[in-house]
Amino acid sequence: MDLSKAKTLLIIAFLSLNIFLGYKLWIAPRSLSPSSVLTQAQLEQTEALLKEHGFDLKTALPRQIPRLALLNVSRLVQDDAYWVSAFLGAQEVWSQRQEDRTVYTTGQETLTIFANGHVFYTNNLPGIDEANTRVLAERYLRDWKLWQNNMKLDLAVPWGQHGFRYRFVETYQGFPLFFSAIEVYLTDGRPREVHIYQVQPHGFSDKETAVISAQKAVQTFIKEAAAVSSKSIIDISLGYYSLSYDAERWESAPVWRIATQDGGESYINAFTGEVEKTTF
Missing domain, CATH: 3.30.310.160 (YycH protein, domain 2)
Structure with a gap:
């Protein structure tokens, strides 16, 4: 293979790689930017705490403790x-x-x-x-x-x-x-x-803050669990939640959502650790 042809192939390969990586960045979910993760010991402690209070964990406990920002939204x-x-x-x-x-x-x-x-x-x-x-x-x-x-x-x-x-x-x-x-x-x-x-998202705010861990969210959930009828937990996940406001635009905070098999839910503010809403 002559040198000029080799250079051409290398340039094509380089451009293809950049296009592929750019496409991946475009379609991939926002990076969680983890500041730390739960240890195996902490996972086991949390699972033991749930079991002690009669709960059956039917989903994996998230390990990541990311840094997140408020989400700007408006009513659709x-x-x-x-x-x-x-x-x-x-x-x-x-x-x-x-x-x-x-x-x-x-x-x-x-x-x-x-x-x-x-x-x-x-x-x-x-x-x-x-x-x-x-x-x-x-x-x-x-x-x-x-x-x-x-x-x-x-x-x-x-x-x-x-x-x-x-x-x-x-x-x-x-x-x-x-x-x-x-x-x-x-x-x-x-x-x-x-x-x-439905709401219309308008992007994240600039300031990122470390959220509380799923372990701490579960600890808060346990304190509020007296009214929980179903003891089967089917989901613990990180997302966003907000009440409806009479405003053109407002900020939504990240939450840990814990859901039980009968459809009951607890939304725990992932910044403050306070319960935003329960539907038990």
């Missing part, structure tokens, strides 16, 4: 016509304006759009011969044109005697936004209820 605003078209289509619709909401109904279906951005859909349509699966829930989301590529299934828990509740959350740079979600309640093959609240 859609006009009423968007939601009416998605859920009720071209049917004849009656509407009623109430204090903090507008209710649209077709007789068998009801769509309620709240001023704070929450959207509820319910129906009493006849059941169909379909299993109440995740695939069916996703199909409904696609039919309503609500499915997004950055969504993922977060929880699937029993609902009622034969139904299931599927919650799909938005993700941002690899992190689940637990408060930006669509919940589909399926029974008899029908989406009997749909609850929606």
